[in-house]
Amino acid sequence: MSTAQETTGGEVEPWEQVTPDAARRLLVAAVEAFAERGYHATTTRDIAGRAGMSPAALYIHYKTKEELLHRISRIGHDRALDILRTAARAEGSPSERLAEAVRSFVRWHAGRRTTARVVQYELDALGPDARAEILALRRQVDAEVRGIVEEGVAAGDFDVPDVQGSTLAILSLCIDVARWFNVEGPRTPDEVGALYADLVLRMVGAAPATP
Amino acid sequence: MSTAQETTGGEVEPWEQVTPDAARRLLVAAVEAFAERGYHATTTRDIAGRAGMSPAALYIHYKTKEELLHRISRIGHDRALDILRTAARAEGSPSERLAEAVRSFVRWHAGRRTTARVVQYELDALGPDARAEILALRRQVDAEVRGIVEEGVAAGDFDVPDVQGSTLAILSLCIDVARWFNVEGPRTPDEVGALYADLVLRMVGAAPATP
DNA sequence: GCCGAAGGTGAGCGCTCGCTTAGTGTGCCG
DNA sequence: CGGCACACTAAGCGAGCGCTCACCTTCGGC
Numbered sequence: 001m002s003t004a005q006e007t008t009g010g011e012v013e014p015w016e017q018v019t020p021d022a023a024r025r026l027l028v029a030a031v032e033a034f035a036e037r038g039y040h041a042t043t044t045r046d047i048a049g050r051a052g053m054s055p056a057a058l059y060i061h062y063k064t065k066e067e068l069l070h071r072i073s074r075i076g077h078d079r080a081l082d083i084l085r086t087a088a089r090a091e092g093s094p095s096e097r098l099a100e101a102v103r104s105f106v107r108w109h110a111g112r113r114t115t116a117r118v119v120q121y122e123l124d125a126l127g128p129d130a131r132a133e134i135l136a137l138r139r140q141v142d143a144e145v146r147g148i149v150e151e152g153v154a155a156g157d158f159d160v161p162d163v164q165g166s167t168l169a170i171l172s173l174c175i176d177v178a179r180w181f182n183v184e185g186p187r188t189p190d191e192v193g194a195l196y197a198d199l200v201l202r203m204v205g206a207a208p209a210t211p
Numbered sequence: 212m213s214t215a216q217e218t219t220g221g222e223v224e225p226w227e228q229v230t231p232d233a234a235r236r237l238l239v240a241a242v243e244a245f246a247e248r249g250y251h252a253t254t255t256r257d258i259a260g261r262a263g264m265s266p267a268a269l270y271i272h273y274k275t276k277e278e279l280l281h282r283i284s285r286i287g288h289d290r291a292l293d294i295l296r297t298a299a300r301a302e303g304s305p306s307e308r309l310a311e312a313v314r315s316f317v318r319w320h321a322g323r324r325t326t327a328r329v330v331q332y333e334l335d336a337l338g339p340d341a342r343a344e345i346l347a348l349r350r351q352v353d354a355e356v357r358g359i360v361e362e363g364v365a366a367g368d369f370d371v372p373d374v375q376g377s378t379l380a381i382l383s384l385c386i387d388v389a390r391w392f393n394v395e396g397p398r399t400p401d402e403v404g405a406l407y408a409d410l411v412l413r414m415v416g417a418a419p420a421t422p
Numbered sequence: 423g424c425c426g427a428a429g430g431t432g433a434g435c436g437c438t439c440g441c442t443t444a445g446t447g448t449g450c451c452g
Numbered sequence: 453c454g455g456c457a458c459a460c461t462a463a464g465c466g467a468g469c470g471c472t473c474a475c476c477t478t479c480g481g482c
Contacts, residue, residue: 022429038335040251044470054431059471061429121332121390124249165398165406168391173380176387179332180379187376195376202413233459255440265461270441272459 014079018071023061025051030068035114039069039125069122070130076119077137083108084144094152095206101148102174102200103193109177110189116178145171149204159205170200225290229282234272236262241279246325250280250336280333281341287330288348294319295355305363306417312359313385313411314404320388321400327389356382363415370416381411 018024029050033042044065048055062068087101109116123134146167152158160166177192187195229235240261244253255276259266273279298312320327334345357378363369371377388403398406 020429038249038251040249041336043468045468055470056432056472057430065470125252161409162406165403166410169384169407169410172387172391173384176383176390179387180383192376195373196380198372199377199380199414202416203410205413231459254438256438266440267442267462268460276440 014075017075020061022051022053022057026053026058026061027068027071031072031115031118034069034072034118034122039065039118039122066125066127066130069118069125072115073119073123073126073130073134074137076115077134077141080105080108080116080119081137081141081144084141088144088148094148094155094157095201098145098148098152098204098206099197099201101145102170103197105174106177106193106196107189109174110181110187110192113178113181113183116175120175120178142167142171152204152206157206166204170203173200225286228286231272233262233264233268237264237269237272238279238282242283242326242329245280245283245329245333250276250329250333277336277338277341280329280336283326284330284334284337284341284345285348287326288345288352291316291319291327291330292348292352292355295352299355299359305359305366305368306412309356309359309363309415309417310408310412312356313381314408316385317388317404317407318400320385321392321398321403324389324392324394327386331386331389353378353382360415363417368417377415381414384411 015024015028018027026047030042030047033046033050036042037046042065044058045055047065047068048058051057058065058068062071083104084101087097087104090097090100092100109120123131126134146163149158149160149163149167149170153160153163173196177196181187181189181192226235226239229238237258241253241258244257244261247253248257253276255269256266258276258279259269262268269276269279273282294315295312298308298315301308301311303311320331334342337345357374360369360371360374360378360381364371364374384407388407392398392400392403
């Protein structure tokens with residue numbers, strides 16, 4: 001679905017799909033500013049300044065400040081969904097696919113923390129229409145994870161009394177990484193991903209992956 | 212430490228300690244407004260209006276809008292720490308104490324969602340000094356949970372390869388409840404608390420509590 | 423070499439923000 | 453009953469906000 005090409009590690013700067021160049025620079029500047037200070041505390045002058053442009057230039061490429069947030073949120077959710085879909089539809093047992101889903105999802109939230117933070121925590125700043133569009137994507141995100149859990153239960157690999165509750169908890173655990181992860185901290189995104197994959201397998205009552 | 216009296220259920224409206232009455236009404240109004248729209252999107256006129264007062268009245272009781280957030284954050288963190296301390300220092304095995312800590316901590320984040328949301332997500336809006344004070348409280352929160360986990364490992368009840376990482380994950384899971392919990396949703400705070408206590412015991416490799 | 427489109431700027435409009443100030447009503451003390 | 457401390461309001465200040473507008477460059481096509 002996404003036209004951005006995958007790299008070997010599965011990590012992409014997804015902003016390449018945004019053209020022209022000036023529009024992309026503004027978008028990246030907005031992601032940084034929103035992640036640092038929050039949407040409402042960020043000024044259009046700050047965004048334009050970070051992109052090396054005058055405040056008025058922003059409005060050549062975007063109708064409003066909210067449209068910037070909408071575009072960021074849309075692209076980010078598309079990417080997050082893409083990551084989960086790739087893991088969910090890979091080959092392997094439900095345990096392996098759930099572990100890989102958590103691993104790559106967490107890696108994205110830690111490694112692309114600024115983007116993830118905006119995507120996950122600034123939803124309320126969107127208007128009703130944009131908000132509804134994003135919420136639909138979130139339901140698809142939920143469905144992907146729930147699908148793996150259900151398959152694991154059906155196969156007898158998982159022991160999960162409350163599938164929807166556990167799915168919610170798994171996603172919640174992964175998403176909150178964007179809140180606390182610190183690039184200067186002791187853990188790399190890969191390490192957090194591995195730790196979390198193990199914890200999630202325990203949560204669903206599967207034997208820890210020992211490949 | 213806290214002067215607010217406990218009720219039977221352990222749930223307290225902690226604002227009773229705030230006097231005079233007008234100052235408390237303003238504080239409660241600010242909690243609601245900050246939780247709904249976020250700190251930066253909330254105006255002092257909105258807070259005063261919710262409390263049934265003129266905008267100027269706010270400044271009789273609080274020096275700035277930020278002082279309101281500081282007071283809320285302080286009281287909320289005190290309460291959260293109190294909840295965890297009570298559970299950590301109760302009688303019982305590490306499994307029982309960890310389950311009770313998670314149960315009551317989650318119950319607070321769900322049941323007092325508006326307060327918890329402000330407390331957990333608006334930290335960055337505080338100035339450096341207030342921020343440092345709150346971060347010190349958060350380290351104590353972390354230490355309480357880590358203490359229980361360490362005792363469980365020492366007693367051979369838990370199987371935890373990375374104590375600090377698992378502690379972080381447990382707290383992260385609980386805190387994120389404030390983000391997604393919906394009062395109109397299908398689960399009560401008690402139900403989420405019970406579900407999460409079970410999930411956390413699985414995460415630390417303890418047998419599920421079967422009382 | 424001229425032209426229009428595309429992409430940019432400097433100045434600034436109208437508005438709302440956090441916060442202040444001068445003045446008002448109320449109740450308690452002597 | 454006079455006086456005064458206190459809690460509060462009406463009005464508004466200076467600043468900074470999102471956004472607009474008139475104008476300026478640059479550049480490919482004919």
